[in-house]
Amino acid sequence: MRICNACxxxxxxxxxxxxxxxxxxxxxADLKYLANLCHDCRDCYYACQYAPPHEFSLNFPxxxxxxxxxxxxxxxxxxxxxxxxxxxxxxxxxxxxxxxIGMVAGVYLLKGASVLFSAHVGENAFYRIVxxxxxxxxxxxxxxxxxxxxxxxxxxxxxxxxxxxxxxFDLRSHVRTLGxxxxxxxxxxxxxxxxxxxDRFSMLRRWFHQMMLFGFLLCLVSTAIAATxxxxxxxxxxxxxxxxxxxxxxLGGLALLIGAGGSFILKLRMDKTPAGPSQGMDLxxxxxxxxxxxxxxxxxxxxxxxxxxxxxxxxxxxxxxLFLTLPYGKFLHSFYRYAALLLKNIQExxxxxxxxxxxxxxxxxxxxxxxx
Amino acid sequence: MLKGWLxxxxxxxxxxxSQGFDVLVIGGGNAGLCAxxxxxxxxxxxxxxxxxxxxxxxxxxxxxxxxxxxxxxGNDHLTGPYEExxxxxxxxxxxxxxxxEHLARLTIRHSRNLGGWMQAHGCRFQPxxxxxxxxxxxxxxxxxxxxxxxxxYYRVAQGCAIGVVYGAxxxxxxxxxxxxxxxxxxxxxxxxxxxxxxVVLASGGFQANLEWLKQYWGPSADHFLIRxxxxxxxxxxxxxxxxxxxxxxxxxxxxxxxxxxxxxxFDGGIVTRLDSIPFGIVVNRDAARFYDEGEDLWPRRYxxxxxxxxxxxxxxxxxxxxxxSLGLFLPSVFPPLEAPSIRELAxxxxxxxxxxxxxxxEFNRSVRVGTFDTNRLDDCRTEGLxxxxxxxxRPLDTPPFYxxxxxxxxxxxxxxxxxxxxxxxxxxxxxAASNIFxxxxxxxxxxxxxxxxxxxxxxxxxxxxxxxxxxxxSYVIDDPRGS
Numbered sequence: 001m002r003i004c005n006a007c008x009x010x011x012x013x014x015x016x017x018x019x020x021x022x023x024x025x026x027x028x029a030d031l032k033y034l035a036n037l038c039h040d041c042r043d044c045y046y047a048c049q050y051a052p053p054h055e056f057s058l059n060f061p062x063x064x065x066x067x068x069x070x071x072x073x074x075x076x077x078x079x080x081x082x083x084x085x086x087x088x089x090x091x092x093x094x095x096x097x098x099x100x101i102g103m104v105a106g107v108y109l110l111k112g113a114s115v116l117f118s119a120h121v122g123e124n125a126f127y128r129i130v131x132x133x134x135x136x137x138x139x140x141x142x143x144x145x146x147x148x149x150x151x152x153x154x155x156x157x158x159x160x161x162x163x164x165x166x167x168x169f170d171l172r173s174h175v176r177t178l179g180x181x182x183x184x185x186x187x188x189x190x191x192x193x194x195x196x197x198x199d200r201f202s203m204l205r206r207w208f209h210q211m212m213l214f215g216f217l218l219c220l221v222s223t224a225i226a227a228t229x230x231x232x233x234x235x236x237x238x239x240x241x242x243x244x245x246x247x248x249x250x251l252g253g254l255a256l257l258i259g260a261g262g263s264f265i266l267k268l269r270m271d272k273t274p275a276g277p278s279q280g281m282d283l284x285x286x287x288x289x290x291x292x293x294x295x296x297x298x299x300x301x302x303x304x305x306x307x308x309x310x311x312x313x314x315x316x317x318x319x320x321x322l323f324l325t326l327p328y329g330k331f332l333h334s335f336y337r338y339a340a341l342l343l344k345n346i347q348e349x350x351x352x353x354x355x356x357x358x359x360x361x362x363x364x365x366x367x368x369x370x371x372x
Numbered sequence: 373m374l375k376g377w378l379x380x381x382x383x384x385x386x387x388x389x390s391q392g393f394d395v396l397v398i399g400g401g402n403a404g405l406c407a408x409x410x411x412x413x414x415x416x417x418x419x420x421x422x423x424x425x426x427x428x429x430x431x432x433x434x435x436x437x438x439x440x441x442x443x444x445x446g447n448d449h450l451t452g453p454y455e456e457x458x459x460x461x462x463x464x465x466x467x468x469x470x471x472x473e474h475l476a477r478l479t480i481r482h483s484r485n486l487g488g489w490m491q492a493h494g495c496r497f498q499p500x501x502x503x504x505x506x507x508x509x510x511x512x513x514x515x516x517x518x519x520x521x522x523x524x525y526y527r528v529a530q531g532c533a534i535g536v537v538y539g540a541x542x543x544x545x546x547x548x549x550x551x552x553x554x555x556x557x558x559x560x561x562x563x564x565x566x567x568x569x570x571v572v573l574a575s576g577g578f579q580a581n582l583e584w585l586k587q588y589w590g591p592s593a594d595h596f597l598i599r600x601x602x603x604x605x606x607x608x609x610x611x612x613x614x615x616x617x618x619x620x621x622x623x624x625x626x627x628x629x630x631x632x633x634x635x636x637x638f639d640g641g642i643v644t645r646l647d648s649i650p651f652g653i654v655v656n657r658d659a660a661r662f663y664d665e666g667e668d669l670w671p672r673r674y675x676x677x678x679x680x681x682x683x684x685x686x687x688x689x690x691x692x693x694x695x696x697s698l699g700l701f702l703p704s705v706f707p708p709l710e711a712p713s714i715r716e717l718a719x720x721x722x723x724x725x726x727x728x729x730x731x732x733x734e735f736n737r738s739v740r741v742g743t744f745d746t747n748r749l750d751d752c753r754t755e756g757l758x759x760x761x762x763x764x765x766r767p768l769d770t771p772p773f774y775x776x777x778x779x780x781x782x783x784x785x786x787x788x789x790x791x792x793x794x795x796x797x798x799x800x801x802x803x804a805a806s807n808i809f810x811x812x813x814x815x816x817x818x819x820x821x822x823x824x825x826x827x828x829x830x831x832x833x834x835x836x837x838x839x840x841x842x843x844x845x846s847y848v849i850d851d852p853r854g855s
Contacts, residue, residue, distance in 0.1 A: 002703070002705055002707075003643050003705050005703050006642070006643035006703055006704045007517075007641070007642050007643045008702075009437055009516060009517030009520075009642070010516055010517070012498035012499065012513070012515045013515065013516060024699065024703055043516060043520075046516075046523060047515075047519050047520035047523070048519065049434050049517065049518070049519050049639075049641050050643070052427075053427050053428075054427075054639060055639070192496065200527065
């Protein structure tokens with residue numbers, strides 16, 4: 001950090017460096033903030049004259065990734081979950097297996113093989129396999145639980161970054177931040193993309209990431225519409241192919257499939273040197289997203305066949321596992337990065353009205369005079 | 373197979389050394405890359421030899437940050453126009469006129485709108501920053517710095533089938549009556565002779581060759597720190613001079629700044645530089661001041677302090693400030709030594725405590741405080757000292773006190789080979805070598821007799837790299853004899 005602040009060659013890359021330059025010494029609050037502001041684009045790593053094998057051996061994205069993982073762990077609630085973070089990939093895998101096996105076994109034991117291995121058509125077909133009450137109760141409970149955990153985590157991070165609770169309610173900064181997120185501005189590299197999976201500039205990762213983001217959101221929208229149909233209009237699933245829940249769900253599922261699949265391949269191909277210690281976590285989350293959307297789409301395609309019972313059970317198991325592990329894994333980055341970006345936008349709009357940034361910049365300028 | 377596919381695109385193309393090349397470029401920094409790209413685009417078969425391993429490729433260009441070039445109007449990365457005459461006047465001011473006007477004006481003229489060519493070859497510039505940056509008008513800043521620029525050039529070079537070999541040391545050049553025919557090289561996978569119809573030497577100065585520095589500086593060179601690449605040994609410069617090239621430039625002249633004495637011997641780069649000097653006093657090993665720390669605005673003076681420290685006993689000095697000044701300059705990588713009193717600071721720095729106290733007391737007593745302002749030559753000065761501090765003088769009276777040890781940090785040497793406007797190397801008989809070209813630090817002494825201005829090394833390297841590449845290519849295309 002001290003090296004970066006004395007060098008500053010990277011200040012044009014992303015939001016991390018200008019934010020860093022506002023500080024002269026770094027306390028833990030700053031580090032948590034900067035770590036979550038970093039998008040791991042790695043532009044700075046390949047541009048760094050002090051990167052290994054230089055004797056300073058500066059690996060900035062890796063250091064930030066380690067810090068970032070530490071914040072995921074630190075703000076996990078309940079505290080017992082913190083101990084699982086070092087084995088996150090394994091935890092996700094086991095949860096997934098248990099959840100899927102539990103779901104399939106549950107259907108088999110309670111409803112029998114005939115339900116599991118046969119076709120179901122017509123209104124309420126799904127609920128003949130997995131009972132309506134079970135779905136509603138389980139997923140409502142899970143939804144409330146993960147919302148609470150995420151809320152606690154984001155609030156802890158927000159305060160730990162040195163921000164105040166009332167600052168969160170700055171609407172204009174939320175609008176700016178949403179804009180940054182939708183465009184995924186900081187993987188854009190000013191129109192060249194990021195150094196991922198290797199030292200070449202590429203837009204691939206940005207595209208895949210947004211496919212995942214919008215795919216995920218579309219699936220949520222699909223679920224929300226379906227819930228509305230179910231409870232307000234008493235139209236019962238499954239819905240026809242041309243209905244809104246199926247259309248949005250299919251589109252979202254396909255986007256997720258491409259986005260997660262592409263990200264998975266990129267992750268395998270990426271340069272491991274600047275990478276943090278969270279491979280298992282990242283890959284586990286991506287795989288879970290991929291298999292969830294894959295089984296969802298398969299279920300749609302094969303819902304009139306005898307595979308339907310089994311597919312629905314597996315899909316439900318995967319969805320349950322996905323949601324259970326959301327607040328203890330890679331998914332946290334979306335909330336934590338949003339919080340860090342929001343804080344950055346709040347601080348920037350504040351220093352635009354004042355001129356603290358300008359003064360700081362002025363000082364940096366004097367330094368640049370003497371370059372090369 | 374999966375592994376092979378996963379690693380796809382990571383390898384370098386193999387080079388067949390047995391066949392000859394049109395243009396051999398020696399040195400893989402900015403100048404060499406510009407020459408190689410230009411010659412390749414003229415249709416030549418080009419081989420570029422870089423003595424550093426891939427991770428340290430790019431010579432001193434790796435440590436640079438910006439380039440100065442002529443442009444008639446501002447754009448997204450430059451805030452305003454910079455014309456030839458102003459550029460020339462700036463150069464005369466820093467060199468005190470010690471420049472070859474013909475070549476210097478040619479450099480400036482050819483630098484016009486260089487940024488466009490650079491962008492076409494993968495360079496990305498940083499948007500001009502807010503505020504009152506004087507350099508943002510004249511100099512374009514590379515996004516991510518020099519290593520990012522070099523990475524971009526290598527990407528383009530590999531994309532257009534320029535042969536690139538890392539860790540390739542050139543041992544000797546075959547030169548007969550001013551004509552180059554082949555080079556003796558040692559690389560990890562090949563040792564032997566490589567034929568080429570022309571050669572571009574872009575292999576830098578000799579600043580990393582301590583033995584050579586000692587020839588001019590004596591044993592004091594042992595205390596010099598080299599800010600840039602350890603691979604600039606000056607071997608090609610030596611070969612050229614031995615084979616009859618005309619030397620140019622004072623061998624003792626170099627770009628040297630005062631850097632933190634705790635910096636690594638090589639490659640410390642930008643982060644070891646200290647900007648604390650004008651805010652306090654600087655003393656030598658005997659705790660005595662030796663130069664006016666407030667002579668002029670720091671950007672105009674930082675480049676003399678390397679030489680000043682080099683002239684002190686044991687080539688060491690100490691910049692001492694108090695807590696009033698700590699936040700006024702860019703932080704450097706090493707934290708200062710800190711103590712609650714001057715006496716204790718002296719002990720930490722290894723100085724005679726009584727002597728340092730006397731120096732500081734005398735200084736403090738003579739300070740006439742005015743209106744402190746770092747952006748202009750202010751009226752805070754000393755009175756009555758044998759050696760005055762003429763601006764920004766404030767008493768060192770607010771603990772804690774801070775000290776930074778200083779050593780001379782050598783950026784690059786100025787001695788080189790004489791060239792003509794085609795970048796051809798001139799031999800001692802005054803005749804230009806037909807197929808030997810030079811670009812970058814190895815010939816910058818033609819233009820920089822002394823002094824330095826930010827971003828001008830990259831100007832010289834880019835302009836003469838392109839000239840050398842173009843002329844080497846036209847020599848190959850026009851030469852009826854072939855080779």
